Amino acid sequence: MSRIGKKPIAVPAGVEVKIDGHTVTVKGPKGTLSRKLNPAIDVKVEDGQVNVIRPNDEKESRSLHGLCRTLVNNMVVGVTQGFEKKLEIQGVGYNAQMQGRNLKLALGFSHPVIITPPEGITLSTPSSVIIVVSGADKEMVGQVASEIRNWRRPEPYKGKGIRYSGEHVRRKAGKTGATK
Numbered sequence: 001m002s003r004i005g006k007k008p009i010a011v012p013a014g015v016e017v018k019i020d021g022h023t024v025t026v027k028g029p030k031g032t033l034s035r036k037l038n039p040a041i042d043v044k045v046e047d048g049q050v051n052v053i054r055p056n057d058e059k060e061s062r063s064l065h066g067l068c069r070t071l072v073n074n075m076v077v078g079v080t081q082g083f084e085k086k087l088e089i090q091g092v093g094y095n096a097q098m099q100g101r102n103l104k105l106a107l108g109f110s111h112p113v114i115i116t117p118p119e120g121i122t123l124s125t126p127s128s129v130i131i132v133v134s135g136a137d138k139e140m141v142g143q144v145a146s147e148i149r150n151w152r153r154p155e156p157y158k159g160k161g162i163r164y165s166g167e168h169v170r171r172k173a174g175k176t177g178a179t180k
Helices: 059-080 138-149
Strands: 016-020 023-028 031-036 042-046 049-053 083-090 095-099 102-106 113-115 121-127 130-135 161-164
Touching (some): 016 042, 083 138, 095 121, 102 121, 130 138, 138 161
Antiparallel strands (some): 016 023, 023 031, 083 130, 083 161, 095 102, 102 113, 121 130
């Protein structure tokens, strides 16, 4: 039995969960999220809790059980608290600034990089070297943060680039020079 899958999901006050066939819609103070789940898994709302039920003990059902429960839980957490990822910029001359809703990055290219966030995602820059990506959809927050990081990944020699907050970059020794 999946230990994660059998845990009920508590629905906080102010959050509404609707199930239409295999589509779960969660509405809360931070927005509305909807997701179509696998037809093999049943989702039921009763007594202020969401229960995810698998029909049998086949391998596919067992693997989908915990996944579907986690997806629904992330939707409930997203519409109540939201998710955020912090990115740090390291390198001389590298910085970020907001231009209205868009993010403008100076990353050593001959041109600035302009990033327009998708609907439901908010970008902010508390300082010129920190970028905060926030939103209700955990998957979308991670995707946007990954796309920003891919513009200039941290390189192993000097550590310059965009990294996740708390990410450790393994450093390599440079050339030692010729010995005679």
